[in-house]
Amino acid sequence: MADTPATAAPVAKEDVTKLSFEEALEELKDIVKRLESGEGRLDEAIEAYERGANLKQQCEKKLQEAQAKIERIGLGSDGTPTTSPFESQ
Template sequence: MADQTPQDVSALSFEDALKRLEEIVRKLESGEAALDEAIRLYEEGDRLKQQCEARLKAAQARIEQIQLGPNGAPTGTAPFGAD
């Protein structure tokens, strides 16, 4: 797996950011990275994690849950996770 240079994580799609994060985790877990590289990878991984979490939170806020009335018929929608 070829190393990638750090880039602006906000420009990556969620899927690309997650893929890069998985690559970083594998490399760090393998122990093959020198200390300086491991620190750089950890910092990049932290930025990727934050970006992925922000995108998931934004997506969750857009999802709506269908509300059902007592007879089981749809009565409207509510934000995802609302009681």
């Protein structure tokens, strides 16, 4: 019941680290737009700024994770996939 993927709740608001890059970037974009419109209450704006700073960190973290690792899939004797370093032939 708890892990029904179809009804999985949207990622909790405060858990920035669970967001994908795209989600984090999208939310950051929304926050920037909202702040630039200058609307809303001041405490909300401050909250939004803090959230935006966290989102930006998450985005940067995801961008830092750019590391190429190329592997070749092979099937083991029992048919399970295994990986080995890929070398172009």
